[in-house]
Amino acid sequence: MQKKNSTISIPGVYGSGYDQFPLGLLFNRNIQIHMGQCPVKKYNEQLLHLVETGRIDPTKVISHTMKLNDAPKGYEGFDKKEEIMKIVLKP
Amino acid sequence: MKALVYHGPYDVRIDDKPHPTIQHPEDAILRITTTAICGSDLHLYHGTVPGMQPGQTLGHEFMGVIEEIGPEVQDVQVGDRVVIPFNVNCGRCRYCNNNMWSQCDRANPKTKDIGAAYGYTQLLGGYDGGQAEYVRVPFANAGASLKVPDHIKTDEQVLFLSDILPTGYFAADIANVQPGDDVAVFGAGPVGFFAVMSSFLRGAARVFSIDHWPMRLDRTKSLGAEIINFDEEDPVDRLRKETNGKGVICIDAVGFEAVGHFAGYSSHIHNDGKKSKNNLHHDHSTVSNPQYNPVNPLQVFTWMAQIAKKKFNYFNTWRIRIRL
Numbered sequence: 001m002q003k004k005n006s007t008i009s010i011p012g013v014y015g016s017g018y019d020q021f022p023l024g025l026l027f028n029r030n031i032q033i034h035m036g037q038c039p040v041k042k043y044n045e046q047l048l049h050l051v052e053t054g055r056i057d058p059t060k061v062i063s064h065t066m067k068l069n070d071a072p073k074g075y076e077g078f079d080k081k082e083e084i085m086k087i088v089l090k091p
Numbered sequence: 092m093k094a095l096v097y098h099g100p101y102d103v104r105i106d107d108k109p110h111p112t113i114q115h116p117e118d119a120i121l122r123i124t125t126t127a128i129c130g131s132d133l134h135l136y137h138g139t140v141p142g143m144q145p146g147q148t149l150g151h152e153f154m155g156v157i158e159e160i161g162p163e164v165q166d167v168q169v170g171d172r173v174v175i176p177f178n179v180n181c182g183r184c185r186y187c188n189n190n191m192w193s194q195c196d197r198a199n200p201k202t203k204d205i206g207a208a209y210g211y212t213q214l215l216g217g218y219d220g221g222q223a224e225y226v227r228v229p230f231a232n233a234g235a236s237l238k239v240p241d242h243i244k245t246d247e248q249v250l251f252l253s254d255i256l257p258t259g260y261f262a263a264d265i266a267n268v269q270p271g272d273d274v275a276v277f278g279a280g281p282v283g284f285f286a287v288m289s290s291f292l293r294g295a296a297r298v299f300s301i302d303h304w305p306m307r308l309d310r311t312k313s314l315g316a317e318i319i320n321f322d323e324e325d326p327v328d329r330l331r332k333e334t335n336g337k338g339v340i341c342i343d344a345v346g347f348e349a350v351g352h353f354a355g356y357s358s359h360i361h362n363d364g365k366k367s368k369n370n371l372h373h374d375h376s377t378v379s380n381p382q383y384n385p386v387n388p389l390q391v392f393t394w395m396a397q398i399a400k401k402k403f404n405y406f407n408t409w410r411i412r413i414r415l
Contacts, residue, residue, distance in 0.1 A: 004194040004205070005186065020389050025396035037206065038261035039192035040176030044237050044252045047260060048174075051248055052240055056288060058251045060310065061281050071095040071222055072103050074128055075136050085307060086255075086281045087128045088247060091093065091224045 005036070061086045094148040094223035100138025103149065111219070111227040116163035119231035121175065125246035126153035126221045129254060130280050135211070142214030151177035151209040152253040153221025154246055157235060166232045172239045175228060177254040179207040179218055182233025198230065251285070259285020262342045263293050270294030275330055275339040275398065276316070277391050279307035283344035287316045290342070299339065301326045330398045341395035 002008060014023040026033070050056045063085035066074055074087045096106040111120055129152055134140050154174040157167055167173065180187050181197035186206070198207035199216040210220015219226060228234050239249050259282050268274055274290040276283050279302035290298045291314065300311035301319045308318040317333070319326045330339055 005191045022389075022393045022396040025393070029396075029399065031396065031399050034265035036265075037178065037193035037208070038254070038258040039190060039194075040178050040252075040254065040257045041180065041192045041233070041236075042190045043257040043260050043264075044174070044176060047256055048237065048240075048249060048252055050292070051252070052243060056292070058249075058256050058285070059245075059247045060313070061251065061255070061284050062247060063306075068093055068095065068126070068222065068224070069105055071105065071128065075103055075132070078128055078130075079133055079136065083306060085284075085310060088250065089126045089128065089222060091123050091126065 007032075062088055064088070065090065092224040094219070095150060096145075097135060097143060097147050097149055098145050101136065103136060108148065108219075108223070111225050113159060113161045114227065115229060116161040117230050117232060118161045119157050119164055119167055119228045119235055120159040121153075121155045121173070121221075121226050121228050121235070122158045123153050123155040123221055123224060123226060124172075125155070125250050126150050126223075127250060128152075128222070130282065131211075140212055140214075142212035144213055144217075147210065147212070147217065148219035148221075148223050148226075149210045150220035150222030150226075151211060152250065152255065153209075153226065154239070154250050154253065155226075157231075158225070160231060164231045167235045171235070173235045174237045174239060174249050174252045175209070175221065175226075175234055176237070176252075176257075177208050177211075179209060179216055179229055180233050181230045187233065251281075255281045256285050258282050259287075259344070260289040260292070262286040262344060263289040263295075266340050266342050268293045268295055268340055271296050273297045273299075273334055273337070273339045274342065275299040275301060275326070275395075276311070276342045276344055277301045277326075277395065278343065278345035279304065279311045279318075280344065283307075283342075284311055284314070286342050286344050287311045287314050291315060297333075299326075299330060299333070327394050327397045338398050341399045343391060343395060345391050 014027045051058060065088045068089045068091040071089055078084045078087055092108060092110050093105055094108045095103055097103055132149055135143055135149060157169050157171045157173060160167060160169060178193045179198040180192045180195035184196040186194045186196055194206045196203055201213060201216060207216030209218050243249055263286055268290050272295050274295045276286045276298060279300045287298050287300055298316045299319055300308060300316035301321055302308050303320050303322040308320060312318050319329050
């Protein structure tokens with residue numbers, strides 16, 4: 001079993017796609033894949049400093065604000081995507 | 092108190108639930124002032140994530156004011172205004188001590204195989220989430236440590252430090268974006284938006300944003316991204332042309348970008364690569380070339396495999412998130 005937060009090494013040759021997954025393309029071009037859930041606390045203090053100094057403005061991502069009571073409607077609309085980027089809820 | 096509760100696929104409701112209580116000396120109770128719906132919540136909404144049981148409160152992007160603390164909470168006071176990370180972490184295991192907060196060994200009471208998160212299935216700990224009036228914050232010394240400076244007047248300025256802003260930055264970090272790099276971010280949703288922003292913060296020369304929702308592409312364009320609408324052109328051809336064949340660093344901000352997405356993955360794809368019935372709600376019938384079926388994560392992945400820069404660069408399917 002692979003340890004958490006570690007890297008799998010695949011020196012074995014995959015020449016083509018493997019069950020539709022493009023391992024061959026990745027192998028042939030020495031591409032690596034990193035993935036996982038973000039460890040938020042690694043970044044949040046310094047990102048906060050970028051916000052408080054005005055370097056970045058995260059509010060630009062918001063498209064809708066609604067009451068918590070309306071959240072079920074929010075899910076329904078967000079699922080359709082066209083006009084909704086980000087919904088903020090107010091309890 | 093009011094809470095947004097999962098009842099089943101496409102069935103979420105505002106229910107009246109008991110006010111959360113201190114269950115452990117390190118707990119705090121947070122009165123939520125602002126929260127949000129995440130793209131990864133839609134996977135729960137679709138009912139495609141294993142381990143989701145009716146009754147759990149959803150929501151992992153939230154902030155508020157500490158209302159009560161347990162006897163072993165020293166670093167947080169009643170009245171503190173804080174933003175809570177979506178990861179639940181103890182703050183003192185080997186993983187937490189090495190900045191691997193998403194893989195905490197203690198926070199998930201169900202298993203040590205993966206870490207824990209708010210409002211995201213039994214698999215990730217079964218914690219109630221923050222689309223509610225109040226939430227219990229376990230391990231509050233670690234979990235409620237991000238205090239909001241007094242001069243930040245509106246919650247919206249800092250709310251996204253709970254997830255999508257760090258997640259977008261994380262994408263650029265694990266892709267090792269360096270000054271002068273050219274980057275392609277697949278997907279212009281909220282995480283893609285912050286991945287574009289973060290790539291520029293790290294010094295990228297050019298950032299391409301690929302999607303087919305014009306409203307979303309307009310937003311990444313406003314950050315300085317060069318947009319590619321895959322309904323209108325082949326992103327691989329365009330990226331090859333724009334970079335004289337050198338390729339780009341690729342970030343996947345499309346798919347299973349949240350906690351639990353790995354689990355939904357297999358259910359989304361049949362062996363023949365066609366859409367599964369579970370996924371019919373994503374109607375991409377407007378895609379001009381049927382060969383490009385973006386609902387199939389493999390298509391995006393294959394695009395990235397074709398255009399990712401050779402050697403020493405990574406591409407990231409993070410949350411693939413599994414994230415949240």
